[in-house]
Amino acid sequence: MANYEVRLSGSGGQGLILAGIILARAAVIEKRRVTQTQSYGPESRGGYSRADVIISDDEIFFPEATNFNCLLALTQEACDVYLFDLRENGILIIDTTFVKNLALAAENTFELPFTDIAQEKLGSPISTNIMSLAFLVKITGIVKEESLKQSIAETVKPAFVELNHKAMEIGFELARKYKQ
């Protein structure tokens, strides 16, 4: 398979780099080739943040996503900046809690208020990253659900595995419903 490029974008503190690492590790579990890169501002919280994951069966030369198969945008700014690099028929997933204005909607656009849902179902927006990543995985099928589950368990601190698995299940469930 050719490179599959994913960009997870939003602002600092939303856990996007962690989500990128989890997705990359899930690909490693499936013995795929993968690169994960990131770009962020100096702020630990706020500012811009993005994580790129490229998954392939061949050698990946350039590690940054330049022409995404899938873009996850958790903020308006991220959506505005990166939408232009989404390839034709690429999948756009946006968090409508923060992305209100979509000037150029792609064909395959999935809109959900992920942050609000996380707040409502998990009592905190902290797991929005995992929930939306699980949604992305289910929609794109880029890695298997079990791989994602295992990757979360290997990546996050033991005390947070349960919470994140729960968020993941919600993400899968949202995707199932959305498809219907």
Add this chain to the structure above:
Amino acid sequence: MLKNEKAKTPVKPKQETVTKKPDTALQELQQKRERKNVLMQGNEAVALGALDAGVNFFAGYPITPSTEIAEILATELPKRGGVFVQMEDEIASICAITGASLAGAKSLTATSGPGFSLMQEGIGFAKITETPCVVVNVQRMGPSTGMPTSPAQGDIMQAKWGSHGDSPAIVLYPDSVKESYELTIRAVNLSEKYRTCVILLLDEVLGHMREAVRLPDMANVRVISRIKPTVPPHWYKHYDENQKYLSPLASYGEGYRFHVTGLTHDSHGFPTNKSSEAGEMMERLRKKISYNIRDLVQIESHQMEDAKIAIFAAGITARAAKAAIAMARFEGIKVGLLRPLTIWPFPDDAVRKMLRNVETVIVPELNQGQLIHEVQRLTKDKSESNLIALQRVNGQLITPNDILRKIKEVF
């Protein structure tokens, strides 16, 4: 009388210190490490490479984007009985690793541009005193504070010319996480073998990038350690002349009581003002590198066999080039890549061969022109018509499409 006393003094085995734990503990730890594909960050690969190469002393100062190396070694070195110390600044860091190396440690520090600038005087000291140590510079965009989390390849010249005065340089430049691990080991090995400060340049993107890596078994990791003197102390010369200019190195506390100075010195290490001895010392530093070019220079030649256009690039830019080459070849354009893994000493012979065999050379780099001048130095036709620059300094990478566009321009 003193001489006789010295001659009788045997080299005493010294008491075990905290830095020397039984080998078994180390082996145990290394065996525990997973030998399968793992997701690993560039900086993590550097830290693991350092440990596998036997580094047992790290002194450093936090700086983006190299900090993870310090953080990992702060966790790992105490487990192995090695020393991790956070110093008051980068100047103190280079000094501390040099001091530790003179006491027998394999030592390393990691930093980025601003810290690398501060370390230059100390790097010169390690070179003139021929003290093994490794400086990892995860480059970020400069000058000055620049863009701390953005990539640039602006320290290529500083890595060679940063310290005042002529000095030999061994500088390595990886392009992947796996290679960061390998070249860290090589950097430590070369520093021990050549008794000098070896520099490992990383791109910011690489330091923070994660890739799937399978580390080799320790049995397959080649570790080189400095040669210890076997002569009695009064015969010992700290800078012993020999054919390859690679001479044994004693450590403090082992009975040799040698002198080390940043002043120009004679073969015993004592300061000298004699022009003959000063000239000899400088020649020794130069020849140590130039007589061993074959051992030092490593290059990757990628699809160069039939190439009409060559790209000469290092680090992350070479990876963009490889992607561009794949796209160009898909369209029938014969392009290849020459990539230096050893950036200093410069791979003159390989570049000359490239210049002979292709019509055009493109040199993409994340600076305002550093590598290209070295290529130009070797170009017979100085008109530059066949040497094309592609430079970017805005915090963004040169992408495969940028290079492809350039290829099509010259095709």
Add this chain to the structure above:
Amino acid sequence: MANIPQRIIHEYLRHDKKFPHVWCAGCSNGIVLGAIIRAIASMNLDRDDIVMVSGIGCSSRMPVYVDFNTLHTLHGRSIAYATGVKLHKPHLKVIVVTGDGDCTAIGGNHLIHAARRNIDLKVILINNNIYGMTGGQCSPTTPHDAIATTAPYGNIEPDFNVCNLAMGAGASFVARTTAFHVQEMQGIIKDAMEHPGFSLIEVISACPVIYGRLNKKGGAPQMMKEFRDNSIPLAAVDKLPPEKVEGKIVRGILRREIRPEFCAQYASLVQRVQAMGGE
């Protein structure tokens, strides 16, 4: 062997190629060198275990003359190099010989942080109030109103109290003496060598050729007399009225206290981590 001081010093020097030394006639550096050697000889230390580290300046030329493990480093950085040596081989006795410019100007940061860590280095700071090697420039210990080539109209800056600086930074052994009080100096060096922690000894010393001439101090004997007449032992300070203490050089061990030493702290950290089973 008869315990003749000259012979003891002779035994510890490197004779081939290293002499004559670079110091001027009347310089105090040789007096300090003698005191260091006698202190070490009196303690029966193995010279293989002694490392002498220095930076740049007149005093920092000392290591080349002595038959120890010696390390002549960069301007201001001696303490940082010494930290590396000591941390890797804690059983070595590491002595740093430095000057006022080397240690408190360019090397001030390393001084305060080594003092803070309480790493077991013996810093002997030979304070001659001037940059001698480069020809008489103003240093952080050049007194107010004194003349230097870079303060030709008199120094307008206040000077450092080096001992207070070290104590403020956390040094666990701090002492001051002068080049005139040789026996006292030797005793203090021995005390410092036995102290487990960061030690700073300030030796007020004479630079008759540069500082003395710029400031009309007379020759070396006059400067030594001034040290004799213008200094008081610490024990006498309380007994004297304040006006008699004012402006005097106070000599003696100003602080000697035991607190955790850095290398020992690190060794116990290693033990603690390894006891956790490498987790």
